[in-house]
Amino acid sequence: MLNNVLTVRKGVAHSHGKKGWEAFTDQVIRVLVKDAKDRNKGLVFLLWGKPANEKAINIIGASASSQNTVIQTSHPSPLGATKTKSPFMGSKCFSRANEALIEMDLEPIDWNVGD
DSSP states (O other), X not given: XXXXXXXXXXXXXXXXXXXXXXXXXXXHHHHHHXXXXXXXXXXXXXXXXXXXXXXXXXXXXXXXXXXXXEEEEOOSSTTTSSSSSSOSTTOOHHHHHHHHHHHTTOOOOOOOOXX
Protein backbone atom coordinates (compact mmCIF):
# COMPACT_ATOMS: atom_id res chain seq x y z
CA MET A 1 0.00 0.00 0.00
CA LEU A 2 1.29 3.43 -0.92
CA ASN A 3 -0.22 6.82 -0.19
CA ASN A 4 -0.45 9.44 -2.93
CA VAL A 5 1.39 11.91 -0.65
CA LEU A 6 3.80 10.37 1.83
CA THR A 7 3.92 13.05 4.53
CA VAL A 8 1.43 15.41 6.13
CA ARG A 9 1.40 18.08 8.82
CA LYS A 10 -0.29 16.67 11.92
CA GLY A 11 -4.01 17.29 11.78
CA VAL A 12 -3.95 18.94 8.34
CA ALA A 13 -5.09 16.51 5.66
CA HIS A 14 -3.21 16.69 2.35
CA SER A 15 -1.05 19.55 3.67
CA HIS A 16 1.98 18.28 1.74
CA GLY A 17 0.08 17.81 -1.50
CA LYS A 18 1.43 19.49 -4.64
CA LYS A 19 4.97 19.44 -3.23
CA GLY A 20 6.35 16.67 -5.44
CA TRP A 21 5.07 13.55 -3.74
CA GLU A 22 2.55 12.91 -6.51
CA ALA A 23 5.29 12.78 -9.17
CA PHE A 24 7.32 10.46 -6.95
CA THR A 25 4.44 8.05 -6.33
CA ASP A 26 3.53 8.14 -10.05
CA GLN A 27 7.09 7.02 -10.82
CA VAL A 28 6.93 4.27 -8.17
CA ILE A 29 3.77 2.95 -9.84
CA ARG A 30 5.36 3.08 -13.31
CA VAL A 31 8.39 1.11 -12.06
CA LEU A 32 6.21 -1.49 -10.32
CA VAL A 33 3.98 -1.95 -13.38
CA LYS A 34 6.96 -2.25 -15.73
CA ASP A 35 8.71 -4.74 -13.46
CA ALA A 36 5.56 -6.86 -13.14
CA LYS A 37 5.07 -6.80 -16.91
CA ASP A 38 8.72 -7.75 -17.52
CA ARG A 39 8.32 -10.70 -15.14
CA ASN A 40 4.93 -11.61 -16.65
CA LYS A 41 3.29 -11.12 -13.25
CA GLY A 42 0.27 -9.16 -12.11
CA LEU A 43 -0.22 -6.70 -9.27
CA VAL A 44 -3.25 -5.71 -7.21
CA PHE A 45 -3.82 -2.00 -6.65
CA LEU A 46 -6.26 -0.63 -4.07
CA LEU A 47 -7.01 2.99 -4.98
CA TRP A 48 -8.89 4.82 -2.24
CA GLY A 49 -10.11 8.38 -2.75
CA LYS A 50 -10.03 10.78 -5.69
CA PRO A 51 -6.26 11.47 -5.77
CA ALA A 52 -5.52 7.73 -5.67
CA ASN A 53 -8.20 6.94 -8.23
CA GLU A 54 -6.58 9.42 -10.61
CA LYS A 55 -3.47 7.21 -10.57
CA ALA A 56 -5.37 4.42 -12.34
CA ILE A 57 -4.21 5.83 -15.68
CA ASN A 58 -0.60 5.13 -14.63
CA ILE A 59 -1.55 1.51 -14.03
CA ILE A 60 -3.99 0.77 -16.81
CA GLY A 61 -2.41 2.97 -19.48
CA ALA A 62 1.14 1.89 -18.75
CA SER A 63 0.58 -1.81 -18.31
CA ALA A 64 -1.23 -2.78 -21.50
CA SER A 65 -1.87 -5.94 -19.52
CA SER A 66 -4.96 -7.45 -18.02
CA GLN A 67 -2.78 -9.15 -15.39
CA ASN A 68 -3.09 -6.19 -13.02
CA THR A 69 -6.17 -5.75 -10.88
CA VAL A 70 -7.31 -2.24 -9.96
CA ILE A 71 -9.89 -1.84 -7.20
CA GLN A 72 -11.17 1.72 -6.82
CA THR A 73 -13.29 3.09 -3.97
CA SER A 74 -13.82 6.27 -2.03
CA HIS A 75 -11.37 7.06 0.77
CA PRO A 76 -12.14 5.04 3.92
CA SER A 77 -12.29 8.14 6.14
CA PRO A 78 -15.65 9.02 7.71
CA LEU A 79 -15.93 11.97 5.30
CA GLY A 80 -16.15 9.80 2.20
CA ALA A 81 -16.47 6.15 3.15
CA THR A 82 -20.13 5.98 2.11
CA LYS A 83 -20.78 9.13 0.08
CA THR A 84 -19.69 8.31 -3.47
CA LYS A 85 -20.81 6.05 -6.30
CA SER A 86 -17.95 3.69 -5.31
CA PRO A 87 -18.10 3.76 -1.51
CA PHE A 88 -15.35 2.14 0.55
CA MET A 89 -17.93 0.69 2.93
CA GLY A 90 -19.38 -2.40 1.34
CA SER A 91 -16.76 -2.52 -1.42
CA LYS A 92 -15.24 -5.75 -0.10
CA CYS A 93 -11.94 -4.44 -1.44
CA PHE A 94 -9.88 -6.68 0.84
CA SER A 95 -11.61 -9.91 -0.15
CA ARG A 96 -11.56 -8.79 -3.80
CA ALA A 97 -7.81 -8.16 -3.53
CA ASN A 98 -7.33 -11.64 -2.06
CA GLU A 99 -9.44 -13.20 -4.81
CA ALA A 100 -7.23 -11.50 -7.40
CA LEU A 101 -4.07 -12.68 -5.64
CA ILE A 102 -5.36 -16.25 -5.55
CA GLU A 103 -6.20 -16.06 -9.27
CA MET A 104 -2.55 -15.00 -9.80
CA ASP A 105 -1.40 -18.08 -7.83
CA LEU A 106 -0.18 -15.84 -5.00
CA GLU A 107 -0.84 -16.04 -1.28
CA PRO A 108 -3.77 -13.98 0.00
CA ILE A 109 -3.08 -11.30 2.60
CA ASP A 110 -4.17 -11.68 6.22
CA TRP A 111 -5.84 -8.29 6.65
CA ASN A 112 -6.62 -8.80 10.34
CA VAL A 113 -5.16 -6.12 12.59
CA GLY A 114 -3.95 -7.38 15.94
CA ASP A 115 -5.31 -10.43 17.69
